[in-house]
Structure formats: structure tokens, C-alpha cells
Amino acid sequence: MTRAAPLALAGLLWAGVAGAQPPDSDCFSRRGAVFQVDRPGEADGASVIPAGIVQFETGLRVSRETGDDDDPDVDSYTAPDLLLRLGLLRQLELRVSADGFVYQDRGGASNRARGSDFEIGAKFQFNCPELWRPAFGTIVKVSFPTGSAGVTSDGFDPTVELLMDFVVHDGVIATSNLDFSVPTQGVDDDRRIFALEPQFSLDVDLPGSFGTYLEYFGKVQTGGVEDEHSVGGGFRFDRPGRFQFDLGASGGVNAGAPEWTITAGFSFRFQGWGD
Numbered sequence: 001m002t003r004a005a006p007l008a009l010a011g012l013l014w015a016g017v018a019g020a021q022p023p024d025s026d027c028f029s030r031r032g033a034v035f036q037v038d039r040p041g042e043a044d045g046a047s048v049i050p051a052g053i054v055q056f057e058t059g060l061r062v063s064r065e066t067g068d069d070d071d072p073d074v075d076s077y078t079a080p081d082l083l084l085r086l087g088l089l090r091q092l093e094l095r096v097s098a099d100g101f102v103y104q105d106r107g108g109a110s111n112r113a114r115g116s117d118f119e120i121g122a123k124f125q126f127n128c129p130e131l132w133r134p135a136f137g138t139i140v141k142v143s144f145p146t147g148s149a150g151v152t153s154d155g156f157d158p159t160v161e162l163l164m165d166f167v168v169h170d171g172v173i174a175t176s177n178l179d180f181s182v183p184t185q186g187v188d189d190d191r192r193i194f195a196l197e198p199q200f201s202l203d204v205d206l207p208g209s210f211g212t213y214l215e216y217f218g219k220v221q222t223g224g225v226e227d228e229h230s231v232g233g234g235f236r237f238d239r240p241g242r243f244q245f246d247l248g249a250s251g252g253v254n255a256g257a258p259e260w261t262i263t264a265g266f267s268f269r270f271q272g273w274g275d
Helices: 004-015
Strands: 051-066 074-089 092-105 112-113 120-127 135-145 157-169 170-182 195-205 210-221 229-237 243-254 260-271
Touching: 092 135, 120 157, 210 243, 229 260
Parallel strands: none
Antiparallel strands: 051 074, 051 260, 074 092, 092 112, 092 120, 120 135, 135 157, 157 170, 170 195, 195 210, 210 229, 229 243, 243 260
């Protein structure tokens, strides 16, 4: 993938936003809303949760980063990998997320057990999806450097995500994201770089209460930091409006990305306030 490709995606992703108006559909209501979960894949859907709803998304993530002659391979175990979503208004939700506890097995070197940074943000959905008419949304968030050395970015890091859901067919949804961020690089590196993260996924409903997805996600970075490109997929089992179990896996396709990642999770929602 060339570095121009994510910029081309940005133009395509937002070409229709100016004309997108909230339709008469009830997709923002509790009855019409889709039980959309922003895990286990990397791409986030454009849909918000209904006002008054509280949704928890949590799980376990295991990954391996391959070292070089000077650094060992690192296996990381992350839990609860939590995302808390609160439906504030008809088209707006509050989001609080954190990896939580991170244990790093450093392949013979000194292992590490650390707490992570956390993020606070908001998602806004511009319109409801229809067949061949995308839904657009955006997430704005800030990461706070509350984590331990070796895990924290050691800075307040803002991110803006552009989101699009495209209903290809009944039960088939294509999702595209383009994220812009300026992360710091940790306790030992006070630089702030620019990162552009494209993400594409295809989610398909299967018979019964099952579903599957395939995705690509990457990170194009400045400051001499190596780019990352990965592909993945997984399965889910859900009861619409109640809960979801999920299992996913991904693998890096270049040296800068984690060699592999496996995730397993559980998500549920309940009515917090309102009717």
C-alpha cells in the first residue's frame, strides 16, 4: 500500500457527508437501533448506541511482537480490554476505554506487569444506513498517560476517527475507518509523531445467531517509525439487543506489525436511564 492510498480513502469516505441528513428512519431509537459492537475487529462502526443505554465491551487479548538481535520476542496478555459506551443523546455517545492490565513475557528477559493508559471520547452518527447509502460518523478522543513505564505513551494523545458503514446486502456490511493521531512515543522517547490508520472490514451474518468478519488495518507513521499492516478475521455469536460473544485473530504482513494477535470477548448492554 502506498502512502497516497489512505489519503484517497479519506476523500472517498467523506465525499457524501455534506449531503447526509438524519433521515426519518428510527435507527437512533431503542427499537430501531442495531446492536453493533466495536470489537473484536479494529474497525469501528458508524452507529451509536441509543440514548439511555449503557454498553460494556470487554475481553482478553494475546499478541506477539517479534524482536531483533538486541530485543527479545514479547508476548503480551491484556485484560479486560474494556470499552464503556454511554448513550447520551439521539446521535451522540460517550466512550471510555482502557487496555487495563498488561503482562509482557519478554522471552527470557525481565518480564513486566503494567497498567495501561486510558481514553475518553465521543462518537457522533450523522445519518442512518440504507441499502447503497452509507452511514457516516466520527469519533474524537484523547488518551491520558496514566499507564506505567513500558506501556504508557507518556503524553496526552488526541485522535480523530472518520467512520463509514455501507450496507452491501441484507446481512452484509462493509465498514471503513480513517484515523488521524499525533501520539507520543513513551517514557524513553519524547517525540510526537503523526499516524494515519486506515481500516476496512466486511461483516456477514451467518445462519442462526452467528456472524463472521474479515478485515485489513494498518498504520502509516512519520518520524522514522516503521509502518504496520495486518489482516484478520473472526466470528461472533449474539442475541440482538442483549449480548455478544466474539473470537478474532490477526497477523502482521510486514515486520513493523505484531506477528499475531488473538482476542476473545463478551459484550452486553442494559438500560441505564430514560424510558
